[in-house]
Amino acid sequence: xxxxxxxxxxxxxxxxxxxxxxxxxxxxxxxxxxxxxxxxxxxxxxxxxxxxxxxxxxxxxxxxxxxxxxxxxxxxxxxxxxxxxxxxxxxxxxxxxxxxxxxxxxxxxxxxxxxxxxxxxxxxxxxxxxxxxxxxxxxxxxxxxxxxxxxxxxxxxxxxxxxxxxxxxxxxxxxxxxxxxxxxxxxxxxxxxxxxxxxxxxxxxxxxxxxxxxxxxxxxxxxxxxxxxxxxxxxxxxxxxxxxxxxxxxxxxxxxxxxxxxxxxxxxxxxxxxxxxxxxxxxxxxxxxxxxxxxxxxxxxxxxxxx
Amino acid sequence: xxxxxxxxxxxxxxxxxxxxxxxxxxxxxxxxxxxxxxxxxxxxxxxxxxxxxxxxxxxxxxxxxxxxxxxxxxxxxxxxxxxxxxxxxxxxxxxxxxxxxxxxxxxxxxxxxxxxxxxxxxxxxxxxxxxxxxxxxxxxxxxxxxxxxxxxxxxxxxxxxxxxxxxxxxxxxxxxxxxxxxxxxxxxxxxxxxxxxxxxxxxxxxxxxxxxxxxxxxxxxxxxxxxxxxxxxxxxxxxxxxxxxxxxxxxxxxxxxxxxxxxxxxxxx
Numbered sequence: 271x272x273x274x275x276x277x278x279x280x281x282x283x284x285x286x287x288x289x290x291x292x293x294x295x296x297x298x299x300x301x302x303x304x305x306x307x308x309x310x311x312x313x314x315x316x317x318x319x320x321x322x323x324x325x326x327x328x329x330x331x332x333x334x335x336x337x338x339x340x341x342x343x344x345x346x347x348x349x350x351x352x353x354x355x356x357x358x359x360x361x362x363x364x365x366x367x368x369x370x371x372x373x374x375x376x377x378x379x380x381x382x383x384x385x386x387x388x389x390x391x392x393x394x395x396x397x398x399x400x401x402x403x404x405x406x407x408x409x410x411x412x413x414x415x416x417x418x419x420x421x422x423x424x425x426x427x428x429x430x431x432x433x434x435x436x437x438x439x440x441x442x443x444x445x446x447x448x449x450x451x452x453x454x455x456x457x458x459x460x461x462x463x464x465x466x467x468x469x470x471x472x473x474x475x476x477x478x479x480x481x482x483x484x485x486x487x488x489x490x491x492x493x494x495x496x497x498x499x500x501x502x503x504x505x506x507x508x509x510x511x512x513x514x515x516x517x518x519x520x521x522x523x524x525x526x527x528x529x530x531x532x533x534x535x536x537x538x539x540x541x542x543x544x545x546x547x548x549x550x551x552x553x554x555x556x557x558x559x560x561x562x563x564x565x566x567x568x569x570x571x572x573x574x575x576x577x
Numbered sequence: 578x579x580x581x582x583x584x585x586x587x588x589x590x591x592x593x594x595x596x597x598x599x600x601x602x603x604x605x606x607x608x609x610x611x612x613x614x615x616x617x618x619x620x621x622x623x624x625x626x627x628x629x630x631x632x633x634x635x636x637x638x639x640x641x642x643x644x645x646x647x648x649x650x651x652x653x654x655x656x657x658x659x660x661x662x663x664x665x666x667x668x669x670x671x672x673x674x675x676x677x678x679x680x681x682x683x684x685x686x687x688x689x690x691x692x693x694x695x696x697x698x699x700x701x702x703x704x705x706x707x708x709x710x711x712x713x714x715x716x717x718x719x720x721x722x723x724x725x726x727x728x729x730x731x732x733x734x735x736x737x738x739x740x741x742x743x744x745x746x747x748x749x750x751x752x753x754x755x756x757x758x759x760x761x762x763x764x765x766x767x768x769x770x771x772x773x774x775x776x777x778x779x780x781x782x783x784x785x786x787x788x789x790x791x792x793x794x795x796x797x798x799x800x801x802x803x804x805x806x807x808x809x810x811x812x813x814x815x816x817x818x819x820x821x822x823x824x825x826x827x828x829x830x831x832x833x834x835x836x837x838x839x840x841x842x843x844x845x846x
Contacts, residue, residue, distance in 0.1 A: 283672060283673045283675070284673070284674060284675025284676075285673050285743050285747065285750070285756070285759070286756050286760070287675040288674070288677075289756070290670045290675070290677040290680065291670075293667065293669050293670035293674065294667055294670045294683045296662075296666060296667075297664075297666070297667045297683065297686065297687055300659075300724060300727065302686070304702070304705070304720050304721070304723075304724045305689055305698065305701070305724050306686070307705060308698075308702050308704060308705030309693065309697070309698075311704050311708055312697070312700055312705075315704050325707065377593055377597050378597070380587070380590040380593035380594060381590075381593060381597045383587065384591060384594040385594070394840075398836055400597070400598070402829060402832060403602065403605060405828050405829070405832040406605060406825050406828045406829070407784065407785050407802060407821075407824050407825075408787065409785075409787045409802045409805055410805070410825060411604065413608075413809055413813060413821065414604035414605055414607065414821065415604045416809075417607065417608055417813050417818070418603065418607050424607050453600075454600065454604070457597070457601065473584060476584040477584060480584060486584075486587060486588075489584070511692075511694065512695070514694065515696045517695075517696055517787075517788050518787060518788070522809070531696070532788075535697075539703060546704070549700055550704060553696065553697045553700045556696070556697060557693065557694065557697045560692070560693075560694055561692075
């Protein structure tokens with residue numbers, strides 16, 4: 271490679287050729303031992319027998335998965351029927367995360383578009399404004415949201431004093447509160463990739479469409495959206511995946527009716543009521559769902575690049 | 578020309594942006610305002626006072642939160658330093674060592690902590706530490722934090738390194754610098770802004786973490802987020818709002834610093 275040419279995204283500079291593995295060794299050791307090995311260990315634990323005060327007995331068992339999917343009655347001797355409790359919790363989590371993703375998209379797309387069409391000097395300030403809240407501690411943001419929307423919180427007090435409402439809105443402990451919390455937690459993940467896509471958008475496409483008498487909204491729907499779609503899909507994944515396993519928003523803003531995967535898993539490892547193999551099995555199922563989503567995304571991405 | 582500017586505008590997008598910023602900032606501003614409330618009740622406004630800030634530092638819960646804050650800072654500093662060093666080496670490998678076997682796999686490995694859901698990482702870490710008989714405590718928190726800080730440190734560092742052409746190092750090596758010298762004396766100073774923002778990012782991510790810490794912390798050891806969570810479970814008290822506001826200020830200062838350093842670096846090249 272000619273000296274001076276910028277290093278490409280693929281990392282084509284080979285100035286330190288041959289030392290790749292030496293330089294990557296610490297990463298492999300740390301992530302390999304303390305993340306990859308633990309995930310494999312967790313997979314093993316999901317096939318073990320539970321110990322009653324937390325922990326496991328080293329005996330192979332399919333009980334954890336069996337308990338997740340099937341109901342065998344109180345004494346375990348009835349013919350198995352599908353058990354809806356845990357599948358229902360997973361389904362609700364997917365639903366909640368999906369709604370939060372759609373909300374993020376509906377608010378995030380116009381915001382990203384607006385920022386990307388500012389003057390180049392002011393774009394970074396707008397982006398900075400959108401990302402600051404993300405860097406504030408997630409727990410503190412969630413607690414702040416809880417404080418704001420409580421029945422006796424400032425939002426309700428304010429609306430009551432204006433006589434807009436006669437009784438508190440009752441937002442807390444609802445599905446809506448959880449979605450609001452998830453939206454609030456992950457919105458910047460939607461804005462940033464869409465912004466990156468819109469910034470590269472070639473406006474001569476819009477001009478061509480306008481010359482052919484397309485209306486503003488037709489241009490948005492038929493020209494802009496297909497072009498910036500990779501950014502939108504990336505944003506949706508970045509919001510959906512962490513929302514699915516979120517713990518703080520459902521735990522602090524939701525109630526018993528809004529129980530999600532994160533809380534289900536957490537409960538298995540707290541106190542004496544815990545069931546480690548079951549928690550490990552639920553984690554494995556969550557991990558499988560997430561990896562499937564990411565795989566489908568990666569395959570589409572490769573196809574789009576090949577085109 | 579007028580047509581081309583109109584094509585950039587959609588009716589209502591400005592309104593949505595304002596709503597978006599309002600939703601993002603309203604809860605934080607409300608809590609910051611209420612942290613100066615003189616009243617002991619968290620709902621009624623009793624005038625401006627610094628009472629709750631005094632309470633944070635001298636009140637009955639002060640020692641607990643101070644110990645937790647100290648733990649958080651120790652862990653964040655150690656984890657982000659280790660993560661930054663590891664990520665810098667990895668970034669050199671990915672951007673400067675040409676093609677080699679297992680490169681794509683290594684890239685996936687570095688980003689693995691971002692792909693695995695946080696709750697799964699938490700469970701896996703707990704299970705792993707208990708299986709190898711490791712007592713949970715500060716060390717286990719430190720290890721777990723180092724792991725998930727690596728990709729966050731890696732992102733700005735590798736982005737920065739990709740934007741630096743390798744002609745400077747080539748020139749140094751033409752003048753008989755060894756690869757090690759070229760790295761230390763030429764590349765490292767050039768990418769300092771990237772390394773610094775990587776470090777700051779890792780630091781904030783470590784301070785931010787609740788879920789993984791909560792799983793691997795062991796009995797009796799608290800970081801600031803786990804201590805706040807424990808306290809909030811019994812109701813939001815005014816001292817929590819004061820602590821939250823302080824942490825908010827720290828985060829904003831750190832992010833602003835990171836942003837300014839990033840800009841400084843861009844202007845130089």
